[in-house]
Amino acid sequence: MKRKTTTSLLLLLLLHLAAIACPVCERNQPRVLKGITHGAGPNNRWDYIIVWTAVVIVLATLFFSVKWLIRPGEKSASHIKRSILNNL
Known part of the structure; x- marks a missing residue:
């Protein structure tokens, strides 16, 4: 150890x-x-623009993933998740 x-x-x-x-x-x-x-x-300003665009996309994806993981929002009885949950 x-x-x-x-x-x-x-x-x-x-x-x-x-x-x-x-x-x-x-x-x-x-x-x-x-x-x-x-x-x-970085060679020019385009390198910074590409990186910051990727950062914004990743942060937005993370935000919405966590948001919809915590509160999915589907309340309909006919939603596909209900068919899966009802079979358990």
Whole structure:
């Protein structure tokens, strides 16, 4: 058990170090991304637009998924979920 915990902790520490940007990458990144990512940063404004559009889509999907999971809203007795629930 102790060996497994030690190995897991060491692996997590090594993964954390790999996630930190190196000095060269940090210097080449825009101010917003400094210290976060490796490699080439965004080349132009389209890169930011694409990423922020994806973020908005993901957040909207998450919001509506949670909303409809908590309160589905189907109250009709003929809704398809009733046929499944009645067979249980």
